[in-house]
Amino acid sequence: MADLRFARFIKELIGLDIDSIGASVVEGILRYRQQQAGQADPEAYWQLLQRSAEEVKALVDALLVPETWFFRYGESFTALTRLVWQRLGKQPRRPLRILSLPCSSGEEPYSIVMALLDAGIAAECFQVEAMDISEIQLQRAKLGLYSRNSFRGQHLSFRQRYFSETAAGYQLQPQVLAQVSFRQGNIIDSAATMSSDRYDIIFCRNLLIYFDRATQEQVLSRLMATLSEDGLLFSGPAETTVVMAMGLKPLGMPLAFVFARNQAELQAVKCHARSGSVLTGGAANVAVPDDDKAPAADGLKRLRSWLGRHGGSHGDSTPADTARQGKERSITRRPLAAVPGQPVQHPPHDASLANDANSELELQLQQVRQLADQGQTGRALVLCRQLHQQHAEQPQVLYWLGLLAESGGDRLAAQSWYRKVLYLQPRHTEALGQLAALLEAEGEHVAASRLRARMMETHHG
Template sequence: MDLDPIAEVIRQAIGVDAETIGRLSLANAVRARMKACGIPDPHTYHRRLLETGGELTQLIELVVVPETWFFRTPEAFAALVQMVRREWLPAHAAGQLRVLSAPCSTGEEPYTIAMALLDSGLPADRFQIDAIDISWRALEQARRAVYGRNSFRGGDLGFRGRHFSEVPGGYELGTSVRKCVTFRHGNLVAGEGLPGLGHYDAIFCRNVLIYFDTPTQERVVRNLARRLTQEGLLFVGPSETFVT
């Protein structure tokens, strides 16, 4: 099965190539969507992708598999809290700290930011968190805010007792944290990226840049830099420190 034309459509849409997705994973996703659409061959399916934006969305949902958990790389959240205490609060007697999580996947990262800030003593009315992702399915799960055990890793799970209630199927996040985060659909790679979101004191874009080719990395970082305040911080993943 010739997947190259389909892989190119995905690369142009989200900046991720077939090798990063995995050829087998891509083939399985394409077969699943061809079956769902009643399409017998990849050539016809490629035409469907070009003609129907909704079908591309369905395929992306199958190839973008979230891998995230609460307080992943906790040093980043500790650094944010330190910045807020030492720099932002002394310079802002009023107003809101603005933070962006992009992409936010199923919500663990932006909710972690909210928990870290609340646990540091910052009142909920002093900060605002926006969270965007390309996956409608991930955003739906994030808004539902019920998580299984795989979202809780590491030794220190004290935050779970403070902010979650055990429910059938997992743990439900409390309203006090949920109301701190606004989720919306968005694509980091498209056009200028993130239109209408304003500027942020901190942007978390972690563990995604490494999957992009160099031109896409540079474009995304430029777009994010435009959204930072003059003293704003960009948080990337530990393996993405090469990005400039």
Template structure:
């Protein structure tokens, strides 16, 4: 397909999706699907149609965006929103909490936040959730509020019994939850996106920044900062922590939530340090500065799963020290764990994070590769290694690692398809 690059550039300009990140095969597949629907055989003619038709561009976007979400995905962020909202409302009993879910996909995230707030005892009158997505089909599914088994993952499903009813083999969410969420279409890259919006107390913008190039990431982060109140919190995906760290934003220090807050005036450096390049898929591996690197390790290490045959006490202590910036001692404890119990994927992964934060990309890469050798489907190690390879200019190697990470994640999912 000789015009695939030009078509991909058009798509990227409209929604920020980088073909180098998702792979050319995905873009080519959705383009061919649209060409078949329009009965167009020449991709040059399709490119002309794409450039002249906003409706066709939206149809291509609808196919290119593949919704992948479920209720209470990374639930710590939802629970943190509920806890912090309750604390904030205690000092403003007549107020109302404003929450933004962006992108909201098929609605599982904003509905999860609403359920968490109800469980925390927050009355319906005291919070409102705005949910925005570029994909209109996702918004239709969200507004319908009916979900299949793939939207319910893990073992903690008490919320389903409390807030859903059976509906023709699927599950329909209660109207009291639906009433708290206001869905609307929107493209975060348009110049007037939410230009006149009031700022929010909480923003969830998770697992979307990783698909953008660095320049677009900075543009989106600046927009998100504008949408935050001075005491607001923003929550991002596990691989996006380093993208957020800046002279203006700091880690909120909430375990496993990947949350950030605006820095207080006294916390801001007098002169912002020059940022180091950050690869799209795992910015914690490329810190902005050493202080930011410590916070990036704090964010990234929080997601590491325990491994039974590793002396967990040593690794837990190593993570704590890494969070505090004591990389040398943290590394020593990792090495001690390896000596006492032998090779461990999680120990090598943590050592990779520590080397990343310390600025030794070569040592970090060696550690990530050891982790992957021991555990080929180690999702986080694959993503961080992809980021290092991308930063070194090895786009092919980075793409291979991302594809492996995607396969590893898919292999751990339930086989049922989500509703819609």
């Protein structure tokens, strides 16, 4: 940046590493706020920032572009319900404490509540707290009124259960609103008030990617200080490396990005999965409490129903959605033998394919997704290569080839596939993110920052 004062100010204020999104993007935001504030030049705007808390808040809101929707990374919520059932079986009388940070406009903490309620877990068995630096986003979250942009994917039956459609948008029901408590806070500020009671589960996803390594470690250290000894941390898909570097261990639940604080807890999860309470019939390694320990027997029955039909999640669906869709999928797909493989991140939903409900390509891509869910990446790759022969210029097929190559450890091939996606669809945000993460890991910081800058430009534009 031409004026490094602003870069240092932003870094100290919210921890943002300017290179993570690109200096040109930040400079554009600063010019926008300068104009909005009626300041003649950068020096005048700098002086305004030194004396106006309101303008500082406005700048923060302009820099933080919330890109969220309900049940984003659906596998995380599937894993959450399994883990919560398991823990309530061990200690059913103490409500679990769950933190969502940053919570943005509320889609994540409310998704946590809906997932647990759908699984039959009584409201008094858990507490959800949500924290964000932006007061504007917190006000929106507390209101619980959402537009169509907050609902993505094909499985939206939860909207019928928990929202009322109004002229202004979709209003969340009081029973969900009441389950979340919100507060304003800045995780990198040492003076920020954190709860004195430790959390059992923390969701902190897609925040660390905007920090440099020192700030990442600072934030993770603060989170671990407030996480219980047997606590669990959910991260974003691009943040797993730094989380593991801090000593947390992945639980091995495909596409959930969930980590245990210590090895003892990881072993407890594995032992519980091998115990007599493990579900069978396609739900291997899924742990739930015994019937006499479950807070809600009817909920446990429903949970077993959807897990029994499908031993994993399906993209952005909720646990209850997965149950309803299981029978339909079994009609069009026969079971396949397991092939060892690595989990991969789901690509975004392609609206151009969804417009045709009977699209054969859409059904085949769903099968690729399902195979990847089940760890059958070998079969997923075979099917994806077949699709590529027929649809050589379909971005979603190319993106899946990149994901599967990356999961198999072939980073060069993955980069090649992602670049082909971006040639055909320059604003494919997930391909931009995946390629940026790969380049960052190889030390190509300038190239990675340019890709993230393109992501920000897409958000703004």
